[in-house]
Structures are given as C-alpha cells and as structure tokens.
Amino acid sequence: MARVNLRAAFMNGLESTVTAQQVFINRVDEVAAFERSLVELHRVLDQAEVSPVVDRAQARRNVLTFYGVGGIGKTTLSHELERRLLADAAAGDRDDVVAVRLDVSEDGACDIENLLLSLRAGLGRLGDHWPAFDLAPASYWARAHPGEALQEFLDASPALRRAARSIGLGDQIAESVRQVDPAGLGGLAGLAHRAALATYRAIRDRVREGRLLSDCELFAELVEADADYETLSYFPYLLAWDIEQQPRRGRRAGRPTVCVFLDTFEVVNGRTDRALERFVQRCVYLMPNVLFVITGRNRIDWADTGAGSELDFTGLQCWPNLHFSNDTIEPRQHLVGYLSDSDADSYLSEALTRDGRPAMSAAIRDRIIAGGQGLPLYLDLSVSHFAELLARGGQPAVTDFGGSFTAVATRSIRDLPRDERDLVRTAALIDRVGAELLRAGRPGVPDGSVARFLRRPFLTHDDAYERPYALHTALRQAIGEADRTLPDGWSDRDRREAAVRLLTWLGERVGASSGRVATAQALESGLKLAAEHGVFDDWMARATQRLVEAGQWTELGAGLITAPAEGPEYQSIRAAIQGVRLRRAGKVEEAVAVLSDAAAVARSGSLTAQLVRVHLAHALRNHGEYTQASAIYQGLLGGEFDAAARYWLCDYDYLNGRFATALASLRGQQSRRPEDEGERLRLLGHIWRVNARFGEAAATYRDAIALARSEGLAAAEAKALANLAQTACWSGDMTTVAEAAARARELLDLVPNPVELVKIRSAEAVAHAMAGSSGAARAAVGDTRQLADRIAYRGGHTLADVAEILLGALAGDRAEACRTRAALDQRTRTSGGNIYWVPIVSCWIDGPATAAEDGPVVDWVDGPVAALGRWADVVAGR
Structure with a gap:
C-alpha cells in the first residue's frame, strides 16, 4: 500500500480516531x-x-x-x-x-x-x-x-x-x-x-x-x-x-x-x-x-x-541456479504466490486502525479476503474504498465490499466525482500521465479536479519523469472492463476520441528542437496508443523517419506489439520499422519482402504508405535493383519525402550517365538541412569529376568539407574528403591525396564507414599509377578489392578495375587493359550503374573518337569530344 494511508489520515477530519499505517505484507x-x-x-x-x-x-x-x-x-x-x-x-x-x-x-x-x-x-x-x-x-x-x-x-x-x-x-x-x-x-x-x-x-x-x-x-x-x-x-x-x-x-x-x-x-x-x-x-x-x-x-x-x-548465454553451465x-x-x-488468508487479514487489520485496533470489522475483512483470493492489489483498492467511505462520513457496510477484481475497480471509479471518473478513464489509456496531459485528454475539466485526482491513492508517483503519475497495469486493464457497466461509462468511440487528444498532445512536444530521447519516448507512447485504440497521427511517421535519419534505428519500436492491431497506419509503420531493422542488419532480401508486402496493402497516399515506400526503395537500392527503386522514388515526388526522392533520382541519373538531367535537377533543389546540402554538393562534385572537370569538382568538394566542418558533421566531412582524394589523384597531386586521405581516415576512426575506406584506397592506387609507382599502385588495387570483398561492396571492384586499366594503359599493355575492360563492362551492365567508366577507360585504349562511338550512351556535360578528350589527356599528359 503506497499512498492510501496518507490520504485517509488527512481526509477523516479532526475528530476521526482512524489512523493510517504504512504496511508491507510480510513476505x-x-x-x-x-x-x-x-x-x-x-x-x-x-x-x-x-x-x-x-x-x-x-x-x-x-x-x-x-x-x-x-x-x-x-x-x-x-x-x-x-x-x-x-x-x-x-x-x-x-x-x-x-x-x-x-x-x-x-x-x-x-x-x-x-x-x-x-x-x-x-x-x-x-x-x-x-x-x-x-x-x-x-x-x-x-x-x-x-x-x-x-x-x-x-x-x-x-x-x-x-x-x-x-x-x-x-x-x-x-x-x-x-x-x-x-x-x-x-x-x-x-x-x-x-x-x-x-x-x-x-x-x-x-x-x-x-x-x-x-x-x-x-x-x-x-x-x-x-x-x-x-x-x-x-x-x-x-x-x-x-x-x-x-x-x-x-x-x-x-x-x-x-x-x-x-x-x-x-x-x-x-x-x-x-x-x-x-x-x-x-x-x-x-x-x-x-x-x-x-x-x-x-x-x-x-x-x-x-x-x-x-541469446548468447544459455544452459545450466551458464545459469545453474x-x-x-x-x-x-x-x-x-x-x-510469487497469492497471500494466505492470515497474511491478507494482517494487512487489512494494520492498514487502518482506530485506537490501536483494526478499523475494519472482521466481517468486512472476511468479505474482502474471500473476494480477493490473496491478490494484494485487490486488498489495496478495498482499503482505498473503505477510506473513501469514511471520508464521506459514511459507515462502511459488509455489502460495500467483495466481488471480482473488476467489481472492485468499478467501485473505485464510482467513488470518484464525475470529473475525476473521466480523468481515471483517461489515465487508463496511457502508461504515464501528468496534469497537462490529463487536461489535454479531457479538456474542460477544472484544474481543481485534476489536482484532487492526482492525489488519489491508486496513482503511483515518481517526479523523475516528465509525466510522473501512473496507474498499475492490472488496474488500467480492469478499469476498461469495469467502466462498461457504469451508467456514464465510456464507449469505444469515447476512448478513441480521448486517445486522439492524447496523441495530439504528445505530437505537439515532438518538434524540430526536441532531443532524440524525448522523440523516442513520445513515439513509444504513441505507438502503444495506436496499437490499442486504432488511432494515428502523422507526427509518428515523421518521428520515425527522424530517428532513422539520425542513425537511431535501434531505438524504434519499443511500443510495438506483434499481435494484430487496429488501423492500417499502425500496420504500415510497424512494417516500416521492421524493414529498417532488417536492412540495417544486412538482411536486405528479408527487408524487401516485408516492405513489399506492406506497400501492397498500405492506404494509398497516406504518410505511412510513403514511409513504407521510401524504405522499400532504399532496400531495393541496397539490393542492386536501381531501376525498381527509381520507379518508387518517382512516385514519391511531391509528397513528404519529395526531397529524398529527388536526390536519389538525381543519383540514379548520375549512375546512368544522364549528367545534364542530374545537374539541372540538383541546381533547382532547395536543401532542408545542412546534411541535405552536403549530399547535394557531393553529387555535383561527382558529376564534375567523372566529366574530368577536376577543378570544379575539387572546389565543390571543398565547399562540402567546409559546410560539414561548420556544422560538426564528421561523417559528411569524411565522405567529402574521400571524394577530394578521388579527384586529386588524376592530376598526380600526391600531397592533396595524402592529406585528404589522412584526414578522412582520422574521421573514419570517429564515424566508421568502410565504403569510404575503399574509395580512399582506390584513389591512392590511381595516384601511385600517375606518379609512376606501379608496384605501390598494384598493391593498392589489391587492397581495394580485398576491402570491397570484406564488406560486399561491389562498387569497390569497379574502382579497382579502373585503376588496373589505367596501369595497363600507362604501361602500354593493351591486352591486359582490354581484359579488365571486359570485366568492367560486364560488371556495370549487371549493376545498372557507373556505366560512364567504360567509355572513359576505352579512350585510353582506343582513343576518344572510338570510345565515343562504342559502348553505353552517356550524356556528357559538354559533349563526348570535350569530356573524353580531357580523360585521354590524363594518360597522354602524364
């Protein structure tokens, strides 16, 4: 018994001889x-x-x-x-x-x-x-x-x-x-x-x-x-x-x-x-x-x-006891069993006393013990009911007690004034409450009623939490059932409408400035409301995406239930979270299956449907299915995830050599956050780099580096530094390559990203080749392939192929260069991306004119003659 004794002591008046005792059932x-x-x-x-x-x-x-x-x-x-x-x-x-x-x-x-x-x-x-x-x-x-x-x-x-x-x-x-x-x-x-x-x-x-x-x-x-x-x-x-x-x-x-x-x-x-x-x-x-x-x-x-x-540690050898x-x-x-009748009687006798003797008569105690069957919470609520009757000046009778746990919960609700009955129903809908949340869930209830309700003994209190009050879980469940028998009880519609108000209140506290912990906690409570009452609010989808983008995907889903729940939006967000978990765990095929099934049944046009589809597209990209992913991104234009869709469509155009299209789109995009602007700058740099406009590429990457540094974005800075090394290597600028690579590696110690390490090593391979250090270059090519295999990054082999062909072209070994080019051609056709590398390496082997005529069609920024001419000069000028 926690707070009922204090309440009884204060509510029975100056003349009362009833004394409240703090009692622990003697287990x-x-x-x-x-x-x-x-x-x-x-x-x-x-x-x-x-x-x-x-x-x-x-x-x-x-x-x-x-x-x-x-x-x-x-x-x-x-x-x-x-x-x-x-x-x-x-x-x-x-x-x-x-x-x-x-x-x-x-x-x-x-x-x-x-x-x-x-x-x-x-x-x-x-x-x-x-x-x-x-x-x-x-x-x-x-x-x-x-x-x-x-x-x-x-x-x-x-x-x-x-x-x-x-x-x-x-x-x-x-x-x-x-x-x-x-x-x-x-x-x-x-x-x-x-x-x-x-x-x-x-x-x-x-x-x-x-x-x-x-x-x-x-x-x-x-x-x-x-x-x-x-x-x-x-x-x-x-x-x-x-x-x-x-x-x-x-x-x-x-x-x-x-x-x-x-x-x-x-x-x-x-x-x-x-x-x-x-x-x-x-x-x-x-x-x-x-x-x-x-x-x-x-x-x-x-x-x-x-x-x-x-689980990691199982069996008798780990846990013999x-x-x-x-x-x-x-x-x-x-x-932990139910209390014996004698223990239950001791509790009831000591909880409330009058002149040193039990305030409850033996008959009332027997009635409570028979109904409670030794359940402590039942006894606690019965003591609360007895104290409430005394507080009203009445004389408790035997018939006021006993019955099922639901009956006791019913009496606990019935004891309350009308406003407080509505407040306890509101509190039963959610795990924790506070005064503001209660007022939001039941607008119009006077502040005095809220204050009195929060002093009720059946609420536990812990001021460490923003919402410090809670009902026992068993009591929350019983109240929902008990309320159906009361004349003014809430209908399912009443509960759903109150749940909507609670959900709205939680959403109002999840803004752009909210911390990660606050966002995750609000989402957890919101998901529980959604699962139990079939309600939903779009802020939950936005909060989910925010946590994913912040890399906090492991925190998602604490409020999810696995059993069937009401509401298509809840089902969709559950699938989206599951898909994110699977994809980040490397189970891409499972993620595609889960998200595909969810996308097929999601309510068309809803924010949760868009959430499912954007993560399905991400999973398909990871799986190497660029065409299917791009079709989904196309369908997301104009919606909540428009910015992400436009960026990845630009990336798809870039991978397929549609440079003018990608440039036009990137120049027209408005970045929402520094992270988005950094990605936009880097993709611009990629386009300039593969068009051999190295000065413009380097300048763009340096802008991305400066932005990342000013915003404290270590991961973005590491990526841009790796890209700068990939650019400087073609001019044989070993100093810039070495400095950018060293700085990137330092940052990658801070924010590991093995893909960037592959890119850095491939840039060093090219730099060594341009400097005439063929032994060091070949060692770097081998390292690139080894790293790529270790993390299953197929793009790493494309970069290694390019460096290896460069070595052959510089050494005049046409046969070796042609063999590797054939492998590169097959690799890029299979993946559906990076197709521009085939004409680039072909200009080293066959000359710019032949390279422009054969192979995949590429929309070079300033035409094939100029672009491939610059690439040919890379080898010729060396």
Missing part, C-alpha cells in the same frame, strides 16, 4: 531469499580462485527472480527489499552498499545507452573513480553521436538527469577523460565533434601504446570496436571490472554490495524479438559481482537449452 520467504542471496553471492565471489569478472567461462550465480501474475505485489516487494537493504546499511554505518533501480517499462528505459548510464550513475555512489567504464563510453560517444554532447543526453531524460546530477556523473566522466587528455576537454559538454575526436584519439593512442588500463583485459578491444549498440552491450564488463578495483572500506573492509533491481521485466522477456533481452542478458552475465533482483510476470528461461541462438529443478540454492527463481 517472509521472499525477504529471507533476498538476504540469503546476498550472503551466497559474497561467499562465491570470495572463494573464487579467479574472479568471475575475469574468468568469463565461470557459471553465473547473481540472479534472484520473483515472478507472478499482475497485481500480486512484485513491485512492492522489490521496493521493500531495496528499502531494507539501504536501511540495514545505514544502521551499520556502511557506505559500500548501493542499490540501483530500473523499471524497464518506463519510456526510454529499454534504450541500452540510457540503461548503461543509469547503472553508472547509481554505482557512482560507491566512489568517483571508474576509469575503464568512463573512458570507453567517452570514446564511444565521440563516434556514435558526433556533434552531440554527452551532457545533453544525460539531461534529456528526467530519471537519468536526476540520477546523474545526484553524484555529479558529468564531472566524474570529465575528470577521467582529463587524466588522459588534459588539454582536450573543457567539461563534459566538450565531448562533441572536434574535442571528442581529440579525446578518442588520445584514448586510442594510449591504449595502443600500452599506457592505459593494460591490466583490464579487452579494454583495448572495446575502445577500438565499432561504435554501435552491439559493442555498447559489452560495456557492463568494464563496470564490473571497476567495481573490483574499488577500495575496500568500512568496518568489514570487504567487497562492496551492489544490487540492481530490474522491475516489470515482462517488457523485456515477453517480446517475440529477443534482441533487447540479449543486450540485457549480456549486462547481467558480464557483471557477476552484482546481484540482479528481477521482478516480472514471466519465469526467465536462460538456463533452458531451448533458449537457443537468440535458474533451472526449474533448483528449489533450494539461492539466488534462484521464485514464484
């Missing part, structure tokens, strides 16, 4: 299991010859699970265990005991970045020195979020902001970084773009030189690995390592006690897609010196061999 077995689990975990860790943090093959015995049906009291139990742990630590004057609470049902809590930083913030109470973990996320953040300061992310989520500020997390991480790079950072806000790049280089270089955390195994590998969620999910190992390094203090001078409470775990292990559970499981496995107390509706199956390849056959050794899994 003796569960509390004892928690205490034994702490002792047993410390025993295992102390007796281990090698720490399980280091020996990752050791079995894990650090998970205590309480599972059972909704409303059984699991969350209350979790909070009570945390309270007792911290109270005992305070009584023992211990400062080496830490509890971290994570409710994975909260908006954004399932984001792996949020989860890890929340863990770090909680652990910060043990001390301010966490070098392994702090340096790894600092270098990760520099590459994963170029231009975005880590401090901005810490401040974006209310819960994370509160936890981080309570221990000065930003200052702690900044101090760890300053010890490595004293001049490179002026506070955590400096971890953005250039300062971040310097920080990453300093950390990486000291790791490579063996001067930084060389005793932390795998630290170097984690720092240098790709900056993605896959890498990030292994960072808990660094937290565990840092815990091992914490100084032993206190009277016992023993190892610190760390407990992480993961509540509402069914959100994680109740999904069909187990990707998120895989990340969380890694966290638990890699922190064997931490006790994870997991509460949820489902038993954890990690010890079952049937968990299969979806979690197998269903274990019913003695702690920590283990416990089914």
